Amino acid sequence: MRILLTGSSGWLGRFLAPRLRQAGHDVVGLDVVPGEATDVTGSAAERSVVDRVFADRGIEAVIHGGALHKPDIARFAPQAFVDVNVTGTLNLLQAAVAAGHDRFVFTSTTSLMISQAIRDEEGHAAVWLDETTGPLEPRNIYGVTKLAAEGLCRLYSREHGLNCAVLRTSRFFPEDDDTIRDIHGENLKATELLYRRLTVEDAADAHVVALDKIRGFEVFVISAPTPFARSDVADLKTDAAGVIGRTFPDAPALFARRGWHLPKSIGRIYDASKAERLLGFRAGTDFAAVLGALRSGAPLPFAHDPDYVSPSTRLANG
Template sequence: MRILLTGSSGWLGRFLAPMLRARGDVVIGLDVAPGIDTDVIGSVADRALIDRVFADYGIEAVIHGGALHKPDIARYPAQAFIHVNVTGTLNLLEAAAKAGHDRFVFTSTTSLMISTAIRNELADHAVWLDETSGPLEPRNIYGVTKLAAEQLCRLAQLESGLNCVMLRTSRFFPEDDDTHRDLSGENMKANELLHRRLTVEDAARAHIAALDRAPEIGFGSFIISAPTPFNRSECDELKRDAATVIARHFPDAPALYAAKGWELPKSVGRVYDAARAEQVLGFRCETDFNAVVEALRSGAALPFTHDSNYVSPKEVPGIA
């Protein structure tokens, strides 16, 4: 297939483009910033550019990973999120429908599922989140625009029959958290693999699975996150005493953490359940918290990337 990959210079794109090419697909990368996998420099909000790319490259499918993200809230006005995340998605959907495509994969986010109450962990239990959770009340412009883009995908499938699969990915960024700095970056990422993180490699593999299954699925949204070891019956205890729950599932985790100078979470406020992706999409993340424990036990490299110096290519001076 000749696939248009938006966000090709970004963190996901740099892993996804080579995977697609390795299996024989032709990848045409589009991004506002240059990169090794980017063929066209420009914005998805530019409809004339999108039309030219479709015509010039004979695009047959779209993986739409380009977006403004949560950390961009501090750098860009709300209108920029509308232009890129909403108008840009509409441009691509309309071009794909006009071209007669049978598949469209949209990189969404679990962030759109997080209300202010969930974000502030006001419940007396860990909130269990799956695709049936709602009502959806995103707490910021990032979540609002990604939810709007999902609805545009729904309309495209309804009105034109374009098969759309939306992947609500949990965290896979390599840099430090932009709001929580209580723990080291590696410690936090390891903890998050229990309930709200996946590796970028798994994120890329999920997009390929969605691309392949889209015609069969027709329309669907899926949480993409490392499989949690927890179950719903543990939600009360997870909020009160997460470390005890974790030790029950991974008896040597406390000692391994202590030896590294790490801390297990004392409380878990929410859990992403990715079971539907495994059942319907046929995708399961390869890396989970057990891989962290195995790495600590054997002294091997940690099974995820942490780069406190990572900067989005579009934020490099002179690029955007």
């Protein structure tokens, strides 16, 4: 199948394109900046670009991973988010329907599930988040536009019979998070695999599986499998390190040996079990894999690159 992959020069695209090829697909990459997996330089927000790619390349299905992201809020006006994240998605959906496609995979984000109250960690227990969580109250223009794009996918699936998978991926970016103060870098990424992270490799694999198996319209949370249960939410808020230590008895010593810290409190947990039930997809890297690497001295099973620069940043910087 000939797949149009938007966002092909980005962090996900560089891993997803070769996985699609390994699965036997031809890949046509579209991005606003050049890249190894990018065949066409342009934006899905421009309908003429989309129409030309479909006409010239014989596109048979779409994986829409291109977007402006949360860090881009500091560099782009709100209208740019609407143009790229909403209009770009609409252009691709319209082109896919016109071409008679039967499948469309949209890369969304768990960020749109986080209201300001959740972000501020209000309440006395961690919040358990899955596809039934609502009402959704995105806290910024990024989340608002991604939620709107999800709505367009739902509409076009219902009205045109387009099989559409919306993948709400949790964090897989390689750079540092400058909004968190007490745990940094690799330490933060390791602990986030407990409740709100996955590797970019697993994110890419989820898209390949969804492309093959999606029927109708479905939304999936895609994240590393959490070892926690709903019954843990109160303790996770007040004594996360204690819960982790009970679940993984050698975790405190392994972390201490590396000079790392376990989180004192966890305020949210992403439940990715629906993807496992309906797609047969389960992320291969979890917190246990981190501990295994710490025990053996093997490389950590996730990427950390504080110097990574996204394509949108490169474009904004000229």
